Every structure is written in structure tokens, then in C-alpha cells.
Amino acid sequence: MKEEERILCLDHYEHGIVINxxxxxxxxxxxxxxxxxxxxxxxxxxxxxxYNKGKYRRQHASR
Structure with missing residues (x-):
């Protein structure tokens, strides 16, 4: 069974939060x-x- 990959787009601030x-x-x-x-x-x-090189667009769900 092939393992699924997930793409998570984060800005610099969000990336720092995840690392922390x-x-x-x-x-x-x-x-x-x-x-x-x-x-x-x-x-x-x-x-x-x-880094994202434009392949994936960032999408926000309305909150």
C-alpha cells in the first residue's frame, strides 16, 4: 500500500511555532x-x- 503524502504550507511565523x-x-x-x-x-x-516554489497555492477556509 502506497503511503500518502501531505503538503502543509506555513509562513515563517507558523513554521517557527511548529519547531518550538x-x-x-x-x-x-x-x-x-x-x-x-x-x-x-x-x-x-x-x-x-x-520552501514552496509556487507549486502549491495557499488556501484559507473562511472562519
């Missing part, structure tokens, strides 16, 4: 002496995520 939240979660897990492997992988993916 993942790092806070990681620090909490370290404090609890629990495995951080999954969070580490996701944190690295978020940090190394490429």
Missing part, C-alpha cells in the same frame, strides 16, 4: 525519560522542509 512546539514536546519526553525518536524525526523533517 516539537522542541517543547521533545524536552518534555526527555524529562520523562521516554523515547524521542518519532519527535526527533519529525523535528528534522520540519527544519529541513523545502
Amino acid at each position: 512546539a516539537l522542541n517543547t514536546l521533545r524536552n518534555g519526553l526527555i524529562g520523562e525519560r521516554r523515547s524521542t525518536d518519532a519527535v526527533d524525526d519529525l523535528l528534522l523533517k520540519a527544519i529541513d522542509a523545502p
Whole structure:
């Protein structure tokens, strides 16, 4: 079965929030002496995520 990919478009501020939240979660897990492997992988993916080169348009749902 093919794994589905998701595209998440974030501006600079939102990207920072995601990085900060993942790092806070990681620090909490370290404090609890629990495995951080999954969070580490996701944190690295978020940090190394490429910039949008116009392939995907940002869409907002009305709130």
C-alpha cells in the first residue's frame, strides 16, 4: 500500500511555532525519560522542509 503524502504550507511565523512546539514536546519526553525518536524525526523533517516554489497555492477556509 502506497503511503500518502501531505503538503502543509506555513509562513515563517507558523513554521517557527511548529519547531518550538516539537522542541517543547521533545524536552518534555526527555524529562520523562521516554523515547524521542518519532519527535526527533519529525523535528528534522520540519527544519529541513523545502520552501514552496509556487507549486502549491495557499488556501484559507473562511472562519
